[in-house]
Amino acid sequence: xxxxxxxxxxxxxxxxxxxxxxxxxxxxxxxxxxxxxxxxxxxxxxxxxxxxxxxxxxxxxxxxxxxxxxxxxxxxxxxxxxxxxxxxxxxxxxxxxxxxxxxxxxxxxxxxxxxxxxxxxxxxxxxxxxxxxxxxxxxxxxxxxxxxxxxxxxxxxxxxxxxxxxxxxxxxxxxxxxxxxxxxxxxxxxxxxxxxxxxxxxxxxxxxxxxxxxxxxxxxxxxxxxxxxxxxxxxxxxxxxxxxxxxxxxxxxxxxxxxxxxxxxxxxxxxxxxxxxxxxxxxxxxxxxxxxxxxxxxxxxxxxxxxxxxxxxxxxxxxxx
Amino acid sequence: xxxxxxxxxxxxxxxxxxxxxxxxxxxxxxxxxxxxxxxxxxxxxxxxxxxxxxxxxxxxxxxxxxxxxxxxxxxxxxxxxxxxxxxxxxxxxxxxxxxxxxxxxxxxxxxxxxxxxxxxxxxxxxxxxxxxxxxxxxxxxxxxxxxxxxxxxxxxxxxxxxxxxxxxxxxxxxxxxxxxxxxxxxxxxxxxxxxxxxxxxxxxxxxxxxxxxxxxxxxxxxxxxxxxxxxxxxxxxxxxxxxxxxxxxxxxxxxxxxxxxxxxxxxxxxxxxxxxxxxxxxxxxxxxxxxxxxxxxxxxxxxxxxxxxxxxxxxxxxxxxxxxxxxxxxxxxxxxxxxxxxxxxxxxxxxxxxxxxxxxxxxxxxxxxxxxxxxxxxxxxxxxxxxxxxxxxxxxxx
Numbered sequence: 001x002x003x004x005x006x007x008x009x010x011x012x013x014x015x016x017x018x019x020x021x022x023x024x025x026x027x028x029x030x031x032x033x034x035x036x037x038x039x040x041x042x043x044x045x046x047x048x049x050x051x052x053x054x055x056x057x058x059x060x061x062x063x064x065x066x067x068x069x070x071x072x073x074x075x076x077x078x079x080x081x082x083x084x085x086x087x088x089x090x091x092x093x094x095x096x097x098x099x100x101x102x103x104x105x106x107x108x109x110x111x112x113x114x115x116x117x118x119x120x121x122x123x124x125x126x127x128x129x130x131x132x133x134x135x136x137x138x139x140x141x142x143x144x145x146x147x148x149x150x151x152x153x154x155x156x157x158x159x160x161x162x163x164x165x166x167x168x169x170x171x172x173x174x175x176x177x178x179x180x181x182x183x184x185x186x187x188x189x190x191x192x193x194x195x196x197x198x199x200x201x202x203x204x205x206x207x208x209x210x211x212x213x214x215x216x217x218x219x220x221x222x223x224x225x226x227x228x229x230x231x232x233x234x235x236x237x238x239x240x241x242x243x244x245x246x247x248x249x250x251x252x253x254x255x256x257x258x259x260x261x262x263x264x265x266x267x268x269x270x271x272x273x274x275x276x277x278x279x280x281x282x283x284x285x286x287x288x289x290x291x292x293x294x295x296x297x298x299x300x301x302x303x304x305x306x307x308x309x310x311x312x313x314x315x316x317x318x319x320x321x
Numbered sequence: 322x323x324x325x326x327x328x329x330x331x332x333x334x335x336x337x338x339x340x341x342x343x344x345x346x347x348x349x350x351x352x353x354x355x356x357x358x359x360x361x362x363x364x365x366x367x368x369x370x371x372x373x374x375x376x377x378x379x380x381x382x383x384x385x386x387x388x389x390x391x392x393x394x395x396x397x398x399x400x401x402x403x404x405x406x407x408x409x410x411x412x413x414x415x416x417x418x419x420x421x422x423x424x425x426x427x428x429x430x431x432x433x434x435x436x437x438x439x440x441x442x443x444x445x446x447x448x449x450x451x452x453x454x455x456x457x458x459x460x461x462x463x464x465x466x467x468x469x470x471x472x473x474x475x476x477x478x479x480x481x482x483x484x485x486x487x488x489x490x491x492x493x494x495x496x497x498x499x500x501x502x503x504x505x506x507x508x509x510x511x512x513x514x515x516x517x518x519x520x521x522x523x524x525x526x527x528x529x530x531x532x533x534x535x536x537x538x539x540x541x542x543x544x545x546x547x548x549x550x551x552x553x554x555x556x557x558x559x560x561x562x563x564x565x566x567x568x569x570x571x572x573x574x575x576x577x578x579x580x581x582x583x584x585x586x587x588x589x590x591x592x593x594x595x596x597x598x599x600x601x602x603x604x605x606x607x608x609x610x611x612x613x614x615x616x617x618x619x620x621x622x623x624x625x626x627x628x629x630x631x632x633x634x635x636x637x638x639x640x641x642x643x644x645x646x647x648x649x650x651x652x653x654x655x656x657x658x659x660x661x662x663x664x665x666x667x668x669x670x671x672x673x674x675x676x677x678x679x680x681x682x683x684x685x686x687x688x689x690x691x692x693x694x695x696x697x698x699x700x701x702x703x704x705x706x707x708x709x710x711x712x713x714x715x716x717x718x719x
Contacts, residue, residue, distance in 0.1 A: 023633055024633065024634070026703070029703045030703075056627075057706055059705035077703055077704060077708065078704070079625060079626075079707070081629040081630065082633060084627075085703070
């Protein structure tokens with residue numbers, strides 16, 4: 001009986017023995033006071049962090065040497081599950097002896113690695129990674145207090161998945177590089193969303209700024225647009241639909257023909273286009289001075305037809321209406 | 322350390338020796354298929370009907386109204402989906418509560434996805450529904466009300482007779498998930514106007530994986546498991562004869578001792594509640610006081626203490642209990658029951674459920690009362706919430 005019979009009992013079986021040990025007997029649990037700081041000749045920093053949705057909270061105490069920025073001592077208090085306690089404990093331990101800038105390099109991923117019994121076996125089950133993020137957040141908060149800057153200044157990039165610390169840029173790049181089409185693919189390739197799942201789509205455990213589902217949709221849309229415009233440029237005129245042909249004709253007219261006609265005070269408009277026995281008939285009408293110009297049916301017509309044939313297809317015939 | 326103290330009887334119970342002995346012959350001796358016609362199977366058919374009679378007597382139903390299932394969850398699924406599908410295409414409205422077991426909530430969500438309307442009644446701070454609110458929720462097309470008999474987390478007993486009367490008056494089916502109540506408190510489906518009732522054997526010292534659904538004669542619900550003609554063609558699958566025999570026997574024993582056992586457990590429950598309130602400051606009892614609470618249920622929140630670590634500490638001390646804290650379950654969200662009775666996240670994360678059983682002794686309760694206060698105060702010392710809470714308390718008293 002015992003643990004196996006309890007709701008979610010199997011969850012605990014997935015904790016490493018280091019996690020269990022730290023939950024039962026955390027080594028760095030407690031607080032530090034101004035007196036302690038004075039004795040050690042450092043500055044006392046107290047940082048609070050609360051994970052709003054969970055109701056979890058952590059308080060981190062540091063004594064920092066103001067001359068060297070080295071953290072002389074660290075303690076914590078946590079209201080949270082086993083993972084939150086164990087990761088706070090490791091994080092406090094990892095702080096001691098490092099400078100404030102050095103500890104900013106520590107993430108929840110380092111904390112989790114430190115808690116492993118075996119190098120390739122996770123210390124906690126996937127859904128609990130979420131609970132280790134708090135240890136990272138409070139550390140950043142403490143650093144920001146010490147440095148006297150806003151905590152957001154310390155976040156150098158947009159993080160989509162906090163559990164696995166995957167940035168927006170990484171996710172976008174991976175989708176493009178591997179031509180990923182489903183949310184499952186993105187999770188599989190990046191590990192983003194594989195833990196507490198909040199960042200997959202709205203309505204999860206906690207609200208997020210970015211969601212993988214939306215990012216994927218946006219990137220796919222961008223990729224499709226790019227593909228489409230590339231296709232338009234590369235695609236053979238004869239295989240285009242009539243609308244695409246019309247656009248291509250307009251584009252050539254805009255780029256090659258019209259600038260010259262406009263210089264003379266004229267212009268041209270496309271009235272219609274028809275497919276006829278393998279060739280494309282373009283029906284044009286002159287505007288402005290071109291309308292009465294004698295070369296309209298000869299020289300100018302030839303120039304327009306040449307421009308379209310050279311740029312698009314030799315089977316284009318131009319008719320002036 | 323003394324032997325392990327098991328205080329999670331609402332999760333499951335151990336099978337009674339007497340029950341097991343009753344079951345054993347049906348594994349290797351009388352193993353015949355009750356559907357076969359030769360005489361060898363006759364014992365099994367008799368055993369099935371004997372068990373059906375035992376279950377019927379326990380809730381004052383007719384034997385023909387008892388259908389054996391694979392457990393409480395299946396019974397709940399059958400009741401809801403069966404009643405919905407019997408409407409043959411015309412959708413309609415179901416009333417249930419916010420504190421049901423997931424077997425009901427997820428079945429209701431599934432039906433909502435198919436176009437049925439579902440109303441989830443809120444509960445008061447003790448976990449009870451308001452009968453006026455139920456009356457107001459009825460619609461022209463309401464065809465089913467499903468309200469649990471007693472809650473698995475906080476032990477609240479619902480006003481079942483009154484609900485039954487309201488449903489009868491409106492000619493609406495009334496189903497109750499009585500998984501936590503059967504064998505623990507008296508139930509009379511006739512007097513209480515219950516049309517369907519789910520029960521599960523392993524909650525009263527029977528085996529796991531077997532339960533029953535009471536369906537009042539005349540109630541039209543669609544069959545749920547299709548296959549052979551077992552259970553009068555309503556629930557296919559070769560009968561789990563040893564399990565069903567165990568179910569009947571376990572329920573018979575529970576009913577025989579229901580008076581003495583519920584009095585004994587209520588006494589232990591109240592001793593535990595009183596002891597905790599006296600020795601642990603700022604302990605909050607979740608669910609009703611003595612009246613209207615299951616005899617075996619104790620549920621507390623300790624401000625500043627998180628449930629999962631509390632369970633781990635108790636486990637180290639040899640006590641098995643459970644928590645409504647999200648952190649001990651697969652999900653990250655706290656118990657829907659505790660949120661429904663108005664607890665904030667901090668309180669719902671610090672909840673501790675201890676559910677007593679026939680094996681729970683006075684010594685067990687004393688051991689818990691000796692052990693728990695130190696665990697709570699140690700965890701509170703580690704908690705920033707507790708520090709803040711005390712600071713605020715002091716401010717208020719000054």
